[in-house]
Amino acid sequence: MNLSELLRQAPDDRTLNLWLARIPYAAYLGLRAQVHGQQILFTMPRNDKLVGNPTLPALHGGTVGAFMELAGSFHLLARMEKPSIPKIIDFSLDYLRPARLRDTYAECTLTRQGRNIANVSISAWQTTPDEPNAIARAHFLLSDYD
């Protein structure tokens, strides 16, 4: 099964996780997805390899951002009528508190899906969704013009 065939299947836990496992960098981060009705909970498991500050210790901020970008693209993909790999256009990330060496979670909101471009908001937390470690906003290109 190639990637585009995989994308045409209905979004469920199995498809999403199979898909995550096929993107090398998502597999490197060990990302997992759980579908809860309309929402998808993404998890980046605790991993010593991702430490940016060994004194605290805290996760490298870049990996939290990377996790959020991946969550945004998969959240989008699960909602596309004709799924294809979304291309990141730009990414804006606000860090609110350091991410500790533990599991990190992310949920997304599809703020606007146009014909060609989608705007996705992503929130990442470790203890409770009310205390996000970082929030982000991303634009994705839905079809390939290049």
Place this chain on the structure above:
Amino acid sequence: MSRSDAEKADFLRRMIKYIPHAGELGMRVERVAGNELTLRLPWREDLVGNPETGAIHGGVITTLMDQALGTAGLVHDDVPPNITPTLDLRIDHLRQSPRGADMFATARVYRATSRVLFVQGLAYCESPDKPVARATGSFVLRGEIDLQRILSPEET
């Protein structure tokens, strides 16, 4: 007296060595020229975002840019050596990176206040004229941390 580029590069290497994930990704210091630094990220299969093209995932570029911009203060003549947590980061993804190509990230502080650094940077593979990404970020100066002590040669 301001430090030489070689002294700055040496200090930057110790900082990168202190950060486990930077080492994990194989990041290294390519060069320091005046107030500008360049990091190198070797291409690796497990960092790919699109297995059909071999392009490095945008999230890896986020990490590279966070690292480059976040350490730009260390090579700037007017900025005290310090830990600079990221306040925010904005990345424009300009083109996909080619399979097998190492990526470089340059960064420079273009305004330093007593509490905040405003930094910008560029990521490219073959040439800076064909950038893969452009980044802008704000970083907080944490004056209370003695980075010279943390990164002293005895401890590295």
